[in-house]
Amino acid sequence: MIHSLFLINHTGDIFLEKHWKSVISRSVCDYFFEAKEKAGDPENVPPVLQTPHHYLITIYRGKLFLLSVIQTEVPPLFVIEFLHRVADTFQDYFGECSEGVIKDNVVTVYELLEEMLDNGFPLATESNVLKEMIKPPNILRSVVNTLTGSSNVGDTLPTGQLSNIPWRRAGVKYTNNEAYFDVIEEIDAILDKSGTTVFAEIQGVIEACVRLTGMPDLTLSFMNPRLLDDVSFHPCVRFKRWEAERVLSFIPPDGNFTLMTYHVSSQNLVAIPVYVKQSISFFESGSCGRLDITLGPKQTMGKMVEGLTVTIHMPKTVLSANLTATQGNYTYDLATKVLVWDIGKLNPQKLPNLKGSLSVQAGAPKPEENPSLNIGLKIQQLAISGLKVSRLDMYGEKYKPFKGVKYVTKAGKFQVRT
């Protein structure tokens, strides 16, 4: 199972290590550094590396590498999932997962790692359970602790660990009982030069924030559950009822959690909210090129498209961009060669346009590749797949909770080829 964990920042310093079995020398990370060197971009480091005696499985999150060392045949997905869970837990506890906060909270981090893994086997990874055993740092609490002499660590056995519902603690109490659900859909799409959809799908997720007293048993039903043919659920969802009745029936964890993710891939259901007219060309002679991009609404279901951005990774030889935007601002980062055009709201009456010239390094050959456009956007109050929650019912408790559902559609990996 998982033998050791090393936390490494993006410059390649190991700033924390934890061993669950015998100690493994940090020099094992040299193999990783070698691969990192070779890959260039930190995102391109292969996640599974073989060394003479160990396997290194790495994830890259928030400019940090979480590198785990394993010695025997272990499912790599298991390790990768666990590492992401570690990063999620840090995020949950400290607000972010960065070298700074980890160093500031090194003892809590250590306690957490010890609690999450025993002999390389995951022990407690549910945020609800962990928080009962190790209190998250909090200025107020440390003051209280100093005054009363109480500690950060719970001394009762966390109830969730053993009940049939390991994700929910007992004895939850709120004065305001509320349950909110956010239906978030991301459009992943590839459009070709002419604007035809090469590939499109929707990645949907329902994030929940549930603060309800006691042991509520919730049922969430949809107007059109047939849309969802491929779903994955939080362990709390009763799969049998979904199979039989297409409703989500569950006892929720306390607080924030992801209730389900789904994806819709049938092309006809995926609406493309904007169209892009673009031309980026470089001239054979003379060191310049031209760029002209216009965006317009396509299938927006009558809603406003907001937060519109266009990101272009320019060829390495492009030195600067001299452009005019009819709406919003653009920036060109010389170091990363990324052009970002931040448009904001899309006005169907006056379509935003970005136009001008690009200057290319003198003497350099005409760039071989065509830069792709990455589109960012957001549409409030709309799930682009048409998914709608019809009702939420609660059983098991007497009070009347406050309920709310929000919809939002965003662009995921939305690319336009040129």
Place this chain on the structure above:
Amino acid sequence: MTDSKYFTTTKKGEIFELKAELNSDKKEKKKEAVKKVIASMTVGKDVSALFPDVVNCMQTDNLELKKLVYLYLMNYAKSQPDMAIMAVNTFVKDCEDPNPLIRALAVRTMGCIRVDKITEYLCEPLRKCLKDEDPYVRKTAAVCVAKLHDINAQLVEDQGFLDTLKDLISDSNPMVVANAVAALSEIAESHPNSNLLDLNPQTINKLLTALNECTEWGQIFILDCLANYTPRDDRESQSICERVTPRLSHANSAVVLSAVKVLMKFMEMLPKDLDYYGTLLKKLAPPLVTLLSAEPELQYVALRNINLIVQRRPEILKHEMKVFFVKYNDPIYVKLEKLDIMIRLASQANIAQVLAELKEYATEVDVDFVRKAVRAIGRCAIKVEQSAERCVSTLLDLIQTKVNYVVQEAIVVIKDIFRKYPNKYESVIATLCENLDSLDEPEARAAMIWIVGEYAERIDNADELLESFLEGFHDESTQVQLQLLTGIVKLFLKKPTETQELVQQVLSLATQDSDNPDLRDRGYIYWRLLSTDPVAAKEVVLAEKPLISEETDLIEPTLLEELICHIGTLASVYHKPPSAFVEGSRGVQHKRLPGSAGSGESVDSPDTGSAAGVSEAPPAVIPSQGDLLGDLLNLDLTPPTTTGPPPPTSGMQMGAMDLLGGGLDSLLGGDLGGNPAMAAGFGAPPAVMPTSFNAPVSGGLDDLFDLGGGVGMPMGSYSPPKTVWLPAMKAKGLEISGTFARRSGVIQMEMTLTNKAMSVMTDFAIQFNRNSFGLAPAGPLQVLTPLSPNQSIEVSLPLNTVGPVMKMEPLNNLQVAVKNNIDVFYFSCQYPISMLFVEDGKMERQVFLATWKDIPNDNESQFQIKDCHLSSDAASNKLQGSNIFTIAKRTVEGQDMLYQSIKLTNGIWVLAELRVQAGNPNYTVSLKCRAPEVSQSVFQSYEAVLKN
């Protein structure tokens, strides 16, 4: 202490200060001090000097402080074993604490202290904790057994902890079950044969129940454990599948993939016509697609596994091509994997889309990716014939971009397209030649030279082109040198008049100036060929080449099966069996997919006893026409003697011998003869080779060919000894014994006719009933002289296979009617099916792989050949004599796998995998054939051939 080298900044004062704080009376101060110590420890500073002071803080009722001290202890106990003993008492006491959290914590920490002396004290508390009333303690203790086993395996066995652990599989709490399974699996890994996880239907049921209720990690352990089970029948298999499918909707991708593994494995046992089988196939696609929307690291592992799944069951994802389209900001490792799968899924239906995508990729930034995309276009052309033309034009477009590495890559794949579709796209050669100068990679240069040599007759300036390469001959890589040599020889054979100088130049470069043995040898062989018999040389060098097949990178079927059993593991990421790379996996057992319910012969039921060789089969006489006379006659007859096996046919004459012996046949007719320079050039080789050139070389070649003859054709086709087909008593005194043989491609029925009657027999004739393979006499039965009483005659009857066909039972049964002047007699006999194995039954390696994959698993049957003491090479030679051709051989852990092909006279191919383990006289042979009915007979032939 490995950490000591990072010990740089701790000043003496700091340690002193901490020491004082640790010994402070105030709880808070103590705790803060321990925290500081831990903080130093985590960044790799050496604070081991504080050991006694920290351990002193252990006896506290403050849980947080206790935990911190435990953390410290785990880290440093190893370096301070004597000190660590001090902590033992507290541990033992804590294991009795009323609070289960503390009991669990104590037993958990003790297991992490890797000091022998402490482990002795651990046994008693551990035993108690394994039986603790609180499941939280039990589940922690279960893991502790695995820890202890890692430190001292013997101790764990002696103390009987393994049995306790096995009992925990039946625990009432699912979390305890999951941890017990995890611990046992880990222990089992170092004890491959210990049978720790004894899976039976009862335990399986318990695991399946626990599966629904335990944590996601527990589900992974249980699913991986389930995958090792072999269900008894298809019904059990289906019920397990039904209970595992809900896991496909789990949010944790590792759970999903482990569930996929179980389903892929157990599916093998389901009959394909079952409705549930189809349902299951449909259910597998969406979760696999979902895995691709996860983080890139997860995607990578998922893609490596999908690559395997697609090879095994392409139908699952055949409609999901689009999800594998590459996004420009995918990490490179994801891009390359996606590309691989796209090609595997490419078919006539989606090829247009795929090509458009590939063309797009070929203009990306990343060089590795672009190269692979260009190669992929070539592979599409080879795989989907209808698309070849489109692919070629796409490649030409790419060549026009003049991007150096794209051009080179394109030329390499165009060469392969030529090899697949000869004489179809040669019009593009002119374009290729334009780019000759820009090629700087050996592979591309070699490919270009191959093209020029192969099509020399259509390229006007082929000689100039090749000559230009020749200038820097010694600076080229071996690959290019070899290709250049062959290319120029081809050119010479096609245009002999203008290129004599060139060919002599390259031959002398290869043989005299090179120290590369491959190059020299090839050079000499060409030289010899050209100097002795240029016509033969032409036949050899310009022989028609077999076409390359579509799938060049399929994983071997057995390996694929094994890898399917390892879905989700490191093996599936590396596409190697675990035994090939996992350290410490002593003798990992090879996993195999369970046999399907459809195939009658399952793995362990080959009844070799009844599958007797053909020769033992008693001859059956159909109409019992025996009369009194026959009976009487039989009384005083000596038992019919079976003649020994016919003399083995002599080894095939190697035509090559003629090649050497033959004189200088003229390729150019009078031309060559009239050209003394040329003749001299070939006849009298230059300085390096002294005048005795002919002798040693030809001697050497003789040996080579002898060897070839010896190895290839040891004894000719196997033929069983003669047996009595028609006893005299049933045929009014005519006795027929016989056998079948295959000689130089002709099936012979060899019979001994004996007259045991009183009168002369004449007018023999023979006729066959319709039979399975259409065997029929190719001519009349030649018995020219009348057969006098007590006289025998040997007759050889050539057979053909163009007669009427009717399926017989058994398949190789042949009903024969023989007539003479007395009467008509009927008998039936069985011919060894190996008579029907034709000489051109050697399948192309790639075709074999593809075919093996293509034939459904239901058609596979497995047999055992007992008591065979041949080495795999000897067996292979022996089989080859009977036209069972070994195509490839692979050795895995002392086990030789021979892949063999057989072609029957009616065009049926039989593919075989013969497994031979050194020292084990029992061979296993798996046969795959589109007509599975023949398997049994083919197997009998195997047995007969190998045992004779």
